[in-house]
Amino acid sequence: MAKIDRHYDKGFQELVHMAVKNLVNDVKLFSPEAIVVGNMMSSSLFQQDSLAALVADAVGLRGRGGFKVEAACGSGGHAIAAGYALVASGLYNQVLVVGVEKMSDYPTATTTAALAQAADFEHEAIYGASFVALNALVMRLYMHRYEAKREDLAIWPVRMHEYGSQNPYAQLRNRITIEDVLKSAVIADPIRLMDSSPIGDGAAAILLASEDVARKISDTPIQIAGVGMGSDGLDLASREDLLNPMSIRMAAEKAYKMAGVGPRDIDVAEIHDAFTITALLSIEGLGFAGLGESWKLIKDGRFAAGDKPSINLSGGLKARGHPVGATGVYQVAEIAMQLRGDFPGVKVGKAEYGLAMNTGGVATLTTVTILKR
Amino acid sequence: MRMSPARVWRERGARYRLEGSKCKRCGRVFYPPKPACPYCGSLEVEKVELPKRGKIISYTIEYTVPEGYRHLAPLIIALIELENGVKVLAPLTDVKPDEVYIGMPVEATLRRVWEESDEGLIVYGIKFTPTTS
Numbered sequence: 001m002a003k004i005d006r007h008y009d010k011g012f013q014e015l016v017h018m019a020v021k022n023l024v025n026d027v028k029l030f031s032p033e034a035i036v037v038g039n040m041m042s043s044s045l046f047q048q049d050s051l052a053a054l055v056a057d058a059v060g061l062r063g064r065g066g067f068k069v070e071a072a073c074g075s076g077g078h079a080i081a082a083g084y085a086l087v088a089s090g091l092y093n094q095v096l097v098v099g100v101e102k103m104s105d106y107p108t109a110t111t112t113a114a115l116a117q118a119a120d121f122e123h124e125a126i127y128g129a130s131f132v133a134l135n136a137l138v139m140r141l142y143m144h145r146y147e148a149k150r151e152d153l154a155i156w157p158v159r160m161h162e163y164g165s166q167n168p169y170a171q172l173r174n175r176i177t178i179e180d181v182l183k184s185a186v187i188a189d190p191i192r193l194m195d196s197s198p199i200g201d202g203a204a205a206i207l208l209a210s211e212d213v214a215r216k217i218s219d220t221p222i223q224i225a226g227v228g229m230g231s232d233g234l235d236l237a238s239r240e241d242l243l244n245p246m247s248i249r250m251a252a253e254k255a256y257k258m259a260g261v262g263p264r265d266i267d268v269a270e271i272h273d274a275f276t277i278t279a280l281l282s283i284e285g286l287g288f289a290g291l292g293e294s295w296k297l298i299k300d301g302r303f304a305a306g307d308k309p310s311i312n313l314s315g316g317l318k319a320r321g322h323p324v325g326a327t328g329v330y331q332v333a334e335i336a337m338q339l340r341g342d343f344p345g346v347k348v349g350k351a352e353y354g355l356a357m358n359t360g361g362v363a364t365l366t367t368v369t370i371l372k373r
Numbered sequence: 374m375r376m377s378p379a380r381v382w383r384e385r386g387a388r389y390r391l392e393g394s395k396c397k398r399c400g401r402v403f404y405p406p407k408p409a410c411p412y413c414g415s416l417e418v419e420k421v422e423l424p425k426r427g428k429i430i431s432y433t434i435e436y437t438v439p440e441g442y443r444h445l446a447p448l449i450i451a452l453i454e455l456e457n458g459v460k461v462l463a464p465l466t467d468v469k470p471d472e473v474y475i476g477m478p479v480e481a482t483l484r485r486v487w488e489e490s491d492e493g494l495i496v497y498g499i500k501f502t503p504t505t506s
């Protein structure tokens with residue numbers, strides 16, 4: 001993993017190089033046979049496709065084949081799913097999965113215009129609806145239906161900044177208060193600056209290997225026990241229920257079933273809190289809380305460090321940061337470190353099962369990955 | 374942002390007339406139109422014109438507005454439930470932000486949505502205003 005930041009001095013290749021160098025020191029034999037890249041905006045912001053070749057040359061892997069996986073802000077999680085399939089099918093023994101994103105080279109308006117491509121262009125973005133605006137509309141509906149007060153929904157970002165302050169890889173390392181959240185600038189009412197994930201650059205890398213190879217190259221291999229994907233309507237209008245995204249339910253159901261576990265078995269999780277509302281929908285969609293219950297449980301102190309599950313000890317997208325297409329790979333790397341016990345920030349303690357949930361769009365394309373020690 | 378005349382023409386039904394789809398198998402009506410039913414999976418659907426009145430289910434007041442739309446700031450984007458239960462996402466117009474509420478009755482009107490330049494392409498589309506009568 002590379003620390004997430006505004007890396008004006010580093011391009012795609014430098015960021016990837018940084019992330020992979022850390023990884024190489026972690027295994028006894030580094031020899032990936034294929035490369036999968038999670039990335040959203042290389043095409044829209046940098047006029048660059050063919051990303052797997054760019055990545056190969058950043059880390060001396062010319063010759064190895066590969067491709068980019070795009071699922072908006074969920075690209076990283078989907079890259080893991082694709083890499084997993086390449087190994088599980090028996091096609092390759094070692095696959096390098098890299099998530100990389102550069103967001104800070106341009107003014108915020110340029111970057112957010114590219115981010116808006118995650119939503120339905122024809123029926124949403126064309127009206128000037130920003131990605132934040134679509135999430136804001138969902139947040140207002142949540143507050144209205146479940147009678148949640150604005151200040152109740154300020155607890156989450158405060159907690160994320162607290163955890164982020166202890167994570168050396170996090171972009172935002174300042175602590176904030178409820179008051180800071182309620183006074184921060186309104187981006188799209190009711191979403192404020194302090195409800196939003198920041199704009200930053202980052203890269204993270206994971207080496208996926210078949211079981212026997214993994215045992216040879218690492219003393220502490222972590223097993224991928226379950227993988228699931230799901231979708232909901234690209235547009236919000238035709239969705240059955242905006243507060244119960246089908247993509248999260250479908251992805252979770254498949255991953256839990258494959259791993260032979262349920263929400264109660266998960267010790268530690270990294271979920272997709274691009275905005276405060278996304279955290280609530282994710283916690284409910286994964287079955288950690290009933291519909292409309294997550295905000296009350298958070299208020300009661302649930303899901304904090306020491307609870308089962310402990311959620312977003314990295315600081316989450318809110319504070320660790322959200323270099324969109326890389327985020328899903330960060331999450332899986334963080335969970336792997338939590339299970340091994342060497343995560344450099346707030347630790348979960350003894351844990352057997354971990355879960356990473358990443359989504360693109362307004363919970364439009366979701367992956368759930370379950371890891372086991 | 375790029376827009377082609379062919380695309381504007383192709384997308385006119387949904388955007389000018391509020392055309393949705395009706396599933397020939399389960400009978401559900403939905404918007405935006407799609408060539409298949411998102412609820413039962415049927416590949417057989419037909420076009421239907423939707424009622425022009427409804428009420429607001431949720432909305433946002435967008436202060437950080439994308440380029441090309443700044444003159445409209447703050448922009449109000451709403452999710453509207455039409456009289457037949459079909460939902461539509463669209464901007465509100467001719468209304469002040471502090472007048473908007475959940476449950477507010479609104480009706481569709483055809484307005485200018487986006488302009489390429491002074492002499493370029495213009496995209497028109499449905500916006501909603503408070504119901505007048």
Ligand SMILES: CC(C)(COP(=O)(O)OP(=O)(O)OC[C@H]1O[C@@H](n2cnc3c(N)ncnc32)[C@H](O)[C@@H]1OP(=O)(O)O)[C@@H](O)C(=O)NCCC(=O)NCCS
Pocket residue numbers: 073108112115131132172187193194195196197198199274322324361437
């Ligand atoms: C919220 C947002 C519009 C703010 O961008 P901005 O107005 O350009 O912010 P700036 O970069 O000018 O930052 C202003 C200050 O706020 C801080 N800041 C920026 N974003 C922040 C955030 N999300 N949370 C907390 N602080 C933030 C900056 O560090 C800066 O502080 P400083 O003045 O002490 O250095 C932008 O971060 C955004 O669009 N976020 C959402 C990204 C998104 O949609 N991601 C995809 C989701 S799936």
Ligand SMILES: [Zn+2]
Pocket residue numbers: 396397398399400401410411412413414415
């Ligand atoms: Zn049907």
